[in-house]
Amino acid sequence: MTKKITIMNLVAAGALLASPAFTYAESNQNKLNNIESELNGKQQELQGKKQEKTQIEQDVQSLQKKLDELNASITNNEKDLNATQEEIRKTEEEIQKKKDHIAYLQAQIEKRQEVIKQRLQTVQEQPRTNLITDVLVNAENIAELLENLYSVNLILNSDNDILKEQARDQKAVEEEKAAVEAKETDLKKYEETLNKKKQELEANKQEEQKVLQQLNAKLSQTDSEIESAEEAKSILEAQRQAVQQNIAAEERAKAEAAKQAEAEKAAAASKPSGNTSSGSSNSMSTPPAANTSGFIKPANGHFSSGFGPREGRMHYGQDIAASGNVPIVAAASGVVIRSYLSSSYGNVVFISHLINGKTYTTVYAHMQNRLVSEGQTVQQGQQLGLMGNTGQSEGQHLHFEIHIGEWNAAKSNAVDPLPYIQ
Numbered sequence: 434m435t436k437k438i439t440i441m442n443l444v445a446a447g448a449l450l451a452s453p454a455f456t457y458a459e460s461n462q463n464k465l466n467n468i469e470s471e472l473n474g475k476q477q478e479l480q481g482k483k484q485e486k487t488q489i490e491q492d493v494q495s496l497q498k499k500l501d502e503l504n505a506s507i508t509n510n511e512k513d514l515n516a517t518q519e520e521i522r523k524t525e526e527e528i529q530k531k532k533d534h535i536a537y538l539q540a541q542i543e544k545r546q547e548v549i550k551q552r553l554q555t556v557q558e559q560p561r562t563n564l565i566t567d568v569l570v571n572a573e574n575i576a577e578l579l580e581n582l583y584s585v586n587l588i589l590n591s592d593n594d595i596l597k598e599q600a601r602d603q604k605a606v607e608e609e610k611a612a613v614e615a616k617e618t619d620l621k622k623y624e625e626t627l628n629k630k631k632q633e634l635e636a637n638k639q640e641e642q643k644v645l646q647q648l649n650a651k652l653s654q655t656d657s658e659i660e661s662a663e664e665a666k667s668i669l670e671a672q673r674q675a676v677q678q679n680i681a682a683e684e685r686a687k688a689e690a691a692k693q694a695e696a697e698k699a700a701a702a703s704k705p706s707g708n709t710s711s712g713s714s715n716s717m718s719t720p721p722a723a724n725t726s727g728f729i730k731p732a733n734g735h736f737s738s739g740f741g742p743r744e745g746r747m748h749y750g751q752d753i754a755a756s757g758n759v760p761i762v763a764a765a766s767g768v769v770i771r772s773y774l775s776s777s778y779g780n781v782v783f784i785s786h787l788i789n790g791k792t793y794t795t796v797y798a799h800m801q802n803r804l805v806s807e808g809q810t811v812q813q814g815q816q817l818g819l820m821g822n823t824g825q826s827e828g829q830h831l832h833f834e835i836h837i838g839e840w841n842a843a844k845s846n847a848v849d850p851l852p853y854i855q
């Protein structure tokens with residue numbers, strides 16, 4: 434008796450395990466756990482990326498500060514260089530003036546020495562009064578008269594002081610000229626130093642601008658990584674919600690079934706016997722299928738790029754291309770879990786389907802517009818939008834993905850949609 438009960442209990446337990454409702458619930462819970470752990474991973478990834486971004490932003494800031502300082506140094510150096518060059522120009526002018534002055538003095542000295550020589554000869558031959566008369570009579574104009582009188586004065590005084598003074602002046606001017614030339618040499622040396630510094634500063638600037646460019650490239654790379662991680666996170670959250678809804682629906686169905694079984698048991702107890710059919714309630718979950726897969730082609734057009742490796746990357750869907758206004762429709766009935774504008778997918782809609790007790794997720798990308806919103810239930814064939822060219826797309830087409838089960842960031846559940854929709 435006790436043994437029999439044990440066996441019966443075992444049979445009952447076995448039946449419970451084998452019941453599709455039970456295994457389904459368990460797999461949904463697994464799915465939920467998987468999504469949770471994937472979400473945690475994404476959250477950590479996001480945190481890491483955000484920290485990385487902050488670090489890069491700080492680096493950019495300090496580098497920018499350095500560059501500003503460098504630019505200020507370059508400006509100062511340039512000013513200094515301009516001033517020095519201006520001073521060199523002025524000094525060269527001064528040197529030229531000194532040279533001209535020296536030449537003038539030299540000419541004067543030579544001229545006077547000649548005049549004195551001639552007059553001295555005349556003086557030795559003539560008395561003083563005659564000399565003056567001679568000067569007055571022979572002068573052809575006032576200037577010559579004055580010049581002659583000056584020479585006479587020199588001669589009469591028998592004095593070469595002015596000549597000596599002139600020689601002294603010349604010497605002084607030559608010394609000044611040498612000083613100015615020395616100044617010019619110094620200035621040119623300084624100019625050379627400034628030019629060298631200028632080159633160094635420019636080289637530094639170029640180097641730092643290169644680093645800044647690299648940092649900015651890294652920053653935008655991190656930004657797009659953050660964006661895609663956030664996108665993945667949102668999809669996973671939507672996916673989690675869908676599974677949670679499935680679990681809730683299942684609980685309700687289970688409760689419903691238990692209630693019905695109770696009612697049938699009560700009915701059977703009141704009616705003695707007879708084979709009554711209860712088939713209608715058992716086969717209720719089978720949706721009307723367009724073909725054996727349960728999916729239809731989501732847009733008219735030709736298959737322009739298939740599932741598989743493409744340009745060194747994996748292409749996780751089928752591309753369907755056509756021109757004009759081409760409606761995009763739901764490949765099967767389901768619930769819209771995401772409807773948004775993605776930088777890569779463009780206008781994109783994700784639909785979660787439950788077909789013969791199995792979950793599928795479909796993705797419709799690069800649409801011109803979106804006519805459905807998140808949480809909305811859609812029927813197979815219902816329009817989601819128009820074929821477009823939004824996001825990372827070259828030419829109008831629909832990028833269509835089917836995932837068996839849930840979408841994940843690795844897209845490991847993606848399958849070739851072709852056999853499902855051909």
Ligand SMILES: [Zn+2]
Pocket residue numbers: 738748750751752831832833
């Ligand atoms: Zn594609």
